[in-house]
Amino acid sequence: MRYKRVSNNTVRRLPKYLRKLNELAQNGATRVSSAELGAALGCAPSQVRHDLDNFGTFGMQGYGYDIAELRSHISRILGMDRSYNAILVGCGNIGQSLLCNFNFEEHGVKLEAAFDVNRKLIGQQFNGVSVLDASCLPGYLAQRKIDIAVLSVPKEAALDTAQVIITNGIRAIWNFTNTEVVEPNSTVLVENVHLSDSLLALSYYFAENEDAQRSRQNRMRSRQAT
Amino acid sequence: MRYKRVSNNTVRRLPKYLRKLNELAQNGATRVSSAELGAALGCAPSQVRHDLDNFGTFGMQGYGYDIAELRSHISRILGMDRSYNAILVGCGNIGQSLLCNFNFEEHGVKLEAAFDVNRKLIGQQFNGVSVLDASCLPGYLAQRKIDIAVLSVPKEAALDTAQVIITNGIRAIWNFTNTEVVEPNSTVLVENVHLSDSLLALSYYFAENEDAQRSRQNRMRSRQAT
DNA sequence: TAGATTGTTAATCGATTAACAATC
């Protein structure tokens, strides 16, 4: 594969392209243009071509992209064919909802086990995944090759738990704890799902909208007053 | 308040600043410099000052920022003092975990009611919020001023449900459906929590790491061979 | 072939960082 420095923005668009491609495929389409993909994401056609150009040449001049082919390329680029092994740590509400509802397999990730400190949860199964005693984590990690840890413990336990799993070899964390579990330049990969940040961003834009509207109304009123 | 065009990147950093400020406050600190805030987020001190400059002047030369003061400024900027009203639509696993675990109040959002189509859920309460019949949504929205809808229905119901709530006046959606529920340039605000995209980005970076390591090893081997 | 659409480079646009005067 060619090697260019790929920007984070590009990486974040890849899953969105893939989602659009899946949708198109489901509707029976077989080809797609960069213009159509761009429109779906709200960016320029050249953005799409530029993004894909990082990884190879997947299209055909005068035709566009074969949907099935492009899907498989993007899946591969995203590592979905690598069957990564994962564990889930923290089987509270969020953890359980991930276990029960999130289709890890579909994303090329195999969920091997779950862990919790709660006696009542240990021994239970969710969607075929057994909950083990969290105190067994170090031993477990020493024995198996686990690529990714889903971290869904309560905020208070986040740092300690992260410490334990990193010490025992985990290099990638899917972090649901609303806490920063590593320093900014750590070599451990952390993908944060910070729901707080997300809701606050929505709140910001809502407030911005309100203010913009209000100032428009004020302009109208002062005009009428004149 | 001053008015500049604020970039999305800046908006996304505000909650992170706030989180760091809360942490510092909890540890008893009263002042902070842009250097310290920047270090926490992995960006330059001037980035922090530049971001804040969009909204006013909150610091003191030679001193830094008063933590309590800056917290309250950022909270206000994020709209956390506006007591937005919200409903939650779709009380499956994700919906329930939000109802039970996510502290909406803490973010200045009041969760007024939840909705579902499932007979068994209707009438139940989660964390003090009652589940109402989804068929009552239009009537409910007609009677009350609801600012934000949390959309946590199954993927298959996402588009239809979005249609219903938008038609009935909802202008902001916190979207957990892993689906795009509006066109890219819609006037309806949508904040997406696309877990799929997030995991795939993690998977991408993990794969990139593996490949980088492998190619380093190959270079080593070929050097030894020479 | 003519029309369409890619791949790829150059131009533009915007975001981050550096620099430094202002000032606490």
Add this chain to the structure above:
DNA sequence: TAGATTGTTAATCGATTAACAATC
């Protein structure tokens, strides 16, 4: 006052878009 750190502008860096030759 001297030292520190901000506010703010200018410089740099990177990402997006435009343009167009290549070619299916």
